[in-house]
Amino acid sequence: MATLRIYDLKEHVLALDLRDLLQLLAPQSLKASWTVSTVKSSDPEHEWFEATGEGGEKLEALAQGNARLSGSDLAALAANAPQVIWGKFVGFVPMHSEQPWVTIRAVDSTFYEIETDDEAVLGKIGTTYKDVRKGEAAVTSWRLGDPD
Numbered sequence: 001m002a003t004l005r006i007y008d009l010k011e012h013v014l015a016l017d018l019r020d021l022l023q024l025l026a027p028q029s030l031k032a033s034w035t036v037s038t039v040k041s042s043d044p045e046h047e048w049f050e051a052t053g054e055g056g057e058k059l060e061a062l063a064q065g066n067a068r069l070s071g072s073d074l075a076a077l078a079a080n081a082p083q084v085i086w087g088k089f090v091g092f093v094p095m096h097s098e099q100p101w102v103t104i105r106a107v108d109s110t111f112y113e114i115e116t117d118d119e120a121v122l123g124k125i126g127t128t129y130k131d132v133r134k135g136e137a138a139v140t141s142w143r144l145g146d147p148d
Helices: 017-026 051-062 071-079 119-128
Strands: 002-006 035-037 069-070 085-090 102-107 111-116 133-134
Touching: 017 071, 017 085, 017 111, 017 119, 035 051, 035 071, 051 071, 051 085, 069 071, 071 085, 071 111, 102 133, 111 119
Parallel strands: none
Antiparallel strands: 002 111, 002 133, 035 069, 035 085, 085 102, 102 111
């Protein structure tokens, strides 16, 4: 799978959020089912999910149980979460419900990571955002002490 990291800034803060990515990847993102989970640390006892707003609180509760929800439900929650600081969102399309279509990770409000084999998704990311870097490997854990 290809891994891209989006570092676009606007006024010294990350210029995008989960709702922007879901909108960019529509209509497929709305048809997909999504698993919401935490970002693991190198210490198995620590993991993070953090988001702001009413939608962020609901997403955080869902992440604690690795909940699965529809794309439209995720989009509605993301619309009410001004910032996702830490979080992992794995999308599955109906025809291939066992293999992830795309994984979106929010990493410490520093960047968003997109992992997918879908060339259309990679193309949209590359043409929409300015500071897109190829990731050597997807973030699957974070060293303890790195988050604020």
